[in-house]
Amino acid sequence: MEITQEQLIGILPATPQAAAGIYVPLLNLYMPQFGISTPARVGSFLAQIGEESADFRYTKEIASGQEYEGRKDLGNVFPGDGAKFKGRGLIQITGRNMYNECSHDIYGDTRLLDTPQLLEAPDMATRSACWFWDKVKNLNAIADLPDTWVHPGVHQYSKFQWMTILINGGLNGYNQRIANYQRAKTVLGF
Numbered sequence: 001m002e003i004t005q006e007q008l009i010g011i012l013p014a015t016p017q018a019a020a021g022i023y024v025p026l027l028n029l030y031m032p033q034f035g036i037s038t039p040a041r042v043g044s045f046l047a048q049i050g051e052e053s054a055d056f057r058y059t060k061e062i063a064s065g066q067e068y069e070g071r072k073d074l075g076n077v078f079p080g081d082g083a084k085f086k087g088r089g090l091i092q093i094t095g096r097n098m099y100n101e102c103s104h105d106i107y108g109d110t111r112l113l114d115t116p117q118l119l120e121a122p123d124m125a126t127r128s129a130c131w132f133w134d135k136v137k138n139l140n141a142i143a144d145l146p147d148t149w150v151h152p153g154v155h156q157y158s159k160f161q162w163m164t165i166l167i168n169g170g171l172n173g174y175n176q177r178i179a180n181y182q183r184a185k186t187v188l189g190f
Helices: 005-011 017-033 039-052 096-107 116-120 122-136 139-143 159-168 174-188
Strands: none
Touching (some): 017 039, 039 139, 096 116, 122 139, 139 159
16 A cells, blocks of 8 residues: 555654655655555554654654663674664664664665664665564564554553564653554544
8 A cells, every 4th residue: 555645644743744755755665565565554654653753854863872882782792883873764773783684684785884874864764664664573463463452461562552662662652653553543544
């Protein structure tokens, strides 16, 4: 399924018109390549990347990245890795390991390790977000579940809470994400 600029703004009303004009063609190019092809998948994806990118305003994390310095779990093992591999793209790819994996999967080489800023350009910001959604976190499978699904475990997170945790590591910005999701359900009719 393809989306229009009007649908994108209906889901993410704070998105600047100029950004919608840039990103809608890229979303329509890359979402299907990564199986983000049903109303529930597209709506879930847009709800999440809308919050992650502040409605397509940022493709680079505003913070310095210092909080990621020395984080071996992210592969940040060299001095300066925290800032060099801070969140970039519409879904904020973070850490040396993830940049390396993304670079190998998309380019077949390590160019993102040498030039991490490539993830800031609209094309790669979009493509990397779709890649992360599908190839890293398999979120299409979760988007396909009914809204009543609950992740088993001590906390029993809702479907959308669980998606947020898989993307963000926590529930940061959850209220905005769920508001985006509710609008997506209305606009895309799922």
